[in-house]
Amino acid sequence: MGIQCSRLIPCCVDSQVKASVIETPDAEIEDSSEASNWPTFREFTLEQLKNATSGFAVENIVSEHGEKAPNVVYKGKLENQMRIAVKRFNRNAWPDARQFLEESRSVGQLRNQRLANLLGCCCEGEERLLVAEYMPNETLAKHLFHWETQPMKWAMRLRVVLHLAQALEYCTSKGRALYHDLNAYRVLFDEDGNPRLSSFGLMKNSRDGKSYSTNLAFTPPEYLRTGRVTPESVIYSFGTLLLDLLSGKHIPPSHALDVIRGRNLQMLTDSCLEGQFSDDDGTELVRLASRCLQYEPRERPNPKSLVAALAPLQKETEVLSHILMGIQHSTTFASLSPLGEACSRKDLTAIHEVLESLGYKDDEGVANELSFQMWTDQMQDTLNCKKKGDVAFRQKDFRLAIECYSQFIDTGTMVSPTVYARRSLCYLISDMPQEALNDAMQAEVISPVWHIASYLQSVALTGLGMENEAQAALKEGTTLESKRNATPKLK
Template identity: 60%
Template sequence: MIENLTLAVFTADNNEDDDGSSCPNFRVFSLEQLRVATEGFSAGNIVSEHNERVPNIVYKGRLNDGRWIAVKRFQRLSWPDSSEFIEEAQAVGRCRSEHMANLIGCCSEGHERLLVAEYMPNGTLAKHLFHWEKRPMKWEMRLRVALHTATALEYCNDRGLDLYHDLNTYRIMFDKVGNPKLSCFGLMKCSREGKSYSTNLAFAPPEYLRLGTVIPESVIFSFGTLLLDLMSGRHIPPNHALDLFRGKNYLVLMDSALDGQFSDEDRTELIHLASRCLMPEIDERPSIKFLMSALSRLEKRAELWPNVKGEDIPTPSYTEPATKQPLRLTPLGEACWRVDLSGIHELLEKLGYGEDDVVVTNEFSFQMWTGRMQENMDYKKHGDAAFRAKDFETAVEFYTEFMSGAPVISPTVLTRRCLCYLMSDMFREALSDAMQAQVASPECSTALYLQAACLLKLGMEAEAKEALRHGSSLEAF
């Protein structure tokens, strides 16, 4: 049993631990009961991330007996067949696992379709992994999340529920004491014209893109994307990740906030597990039982790994040429080695967008029929204007708005925002952008040079030298 690390990370909502630990039997609720529990489906009770791609809203509610619940309300066009909805909900409701936020009821009245589950007061994995405010999630806890999720999926498989739809960091939540739980909502396919769908095609399994639906092996692929999120602290597209796996570029793959928390062997094993999950051919992916066994070993080893402040940080690995060449840096590389931020700004401005600009423009031209796309291009233009004027805080705001709605990732915008963060002494944010720029464009030496500048600001000189060497080697070939 690992030490309870969660109490230092998560804090439960006030008065939300009085509902007992037992999970009630599945029942059918009336619409009025759920309306009262959620205070009329009040906007103040919305607890889910929702938009055009994730249209179904989850509300927090409280029943008359004091139990807190999560109520998922589907759109009107979802689940046209009431009997099919109730039948599937009852099947999911028969599952009761300590590793899941279990389904405790449903409601089907008129066009309304709602699911009722145990409420998890400590938020989603996405919140704690990507948007942490005090300190990042530790390596041991990330392994625990992965193992508990695999255990929940295996439990569902044993009960004939071998399809889990759109597994991601929003589907994993934390209970009142910080235990990770897999949401039961992913077991309901939310049909649209009889087909399941994914919220983000860039992270969808290859077979989904071919067939328009998921199969049991698709869950393993999605589990691989979850492992990527856990190890990197970012949302890396699987196609880019496979290139990074082959190149053994651990600087990009691993979250820098985890430095010193794991051995090289454990890091390599977790990366290997993720790469196997993401294999294009379904028969090359491991079983969930195999993943459970491997993750259990990793978790036990993590308990024994020393985590003493001041220890040397493991040196990241790069793919080097067979014969090392003398380090010859471009003017940008030299400026990054000197951390000459003004010089970097001048050189980035001269470099412009190049091929990156062509890709982004073509993508937007294809979708320019929407006003939203035009508005997004305006964000980029305003960001560039602020960047030229050295108004770096404003540039960050506009570039962030642009990237939140862009159909493709722009490495140049990422590198420019990276410099803006450097200018604002936000060194870890800058390093994250430089890493993401390399993910988007693996042959981008500019991203590696900027990584070096960020690492130097963070006091990691050895890693900075490696980044510079790798950037220089890219330009030599």
């Protein structure tokens, strides 16, 4: 288990959270009157985003290329339990702070159900960061090219391109027609399995706008000539996505156009889609892709005409996206472990038994700065506080345990996720759910992938009457525990 040694205090942020709504596949795009469902754009401090991402922990990286990505994206969680994605630009990307803030605020005014909306930014010193809604169900690239359980169904592929076209139409109507490097990694799936367009692509990756990072075979012809992105360039990229969805793999547009001209639809379409669509539907999508990939930009359709062409093609519109995708919905769970069951029932006695039996083995690997220094009287006193707390915890003297663990924590010489977890449970038993939540979140800061921290957050959130957030934390704990158990243990 990777550990970040940090004693960050959870930040105070606005409590606005977008309402969770299961939308119908053919829902119309919201207008600006719906924007109140989302938090307003705001500026975060660097400290707040460090807290949310457990100190930009490696375990929280969700970028396509991990740490090697030029601009790294992390998942994170605010104190109000809202999950976020944080894009951290490299130090040379935006030297002009004012330009970065202006661009961020402009994109941050957009609010739509087809976007993973931009919620805020951070501009401190040389740091440039963007904050957006977190989409928990991977990218289109993952589901289309690297699927594990089932290939994406035809009806879902049609839904993806319609939602994407609607997103582009909305952005165009708001004066943001440029989208940089549109590809399968920019399309994300939310908690309901609905496709959303990442708002990160609405901003340049740097002040010069040179943001096409894909293979040159996939970039618009005019970009190769001028080095600039235009609204028509975005439509060309949309055409390459249509090809991706048809074929289930990357096909260079030039090769695809040769296949299209040869009218060989079978060579172009994914063999996994056999029997799922008619020749007429396939031909219509191919025709639309061909129009998007025209060499001359003026001959390509605009987003509004794309929506008009794609809407009539939709299939199985009454089936919810997460069902079509075959993914677990946020309100459903795989089988719970005994600890997960205890947390779902808020069985504090059973949780106490688990933590007691677990001991401190999950603290292994915590890098305490003073671990290899000479033991001092202060260090010995600190360890004695922990030992006294452990005895009180075992004997169920939770008031004394809180007192002793607090003395251990307050000295600041060592960090221990287990101590925070134990004190969190003591607070829960003492009917102090807010204090329990704070400690469970601090345990997560120290150990970003520790399932017990998420489980305890779930119990504390239930005590605070935050049922939706509690369910999300319980599911997160279940997922982390499942991944942990699936990881081979070193002998």
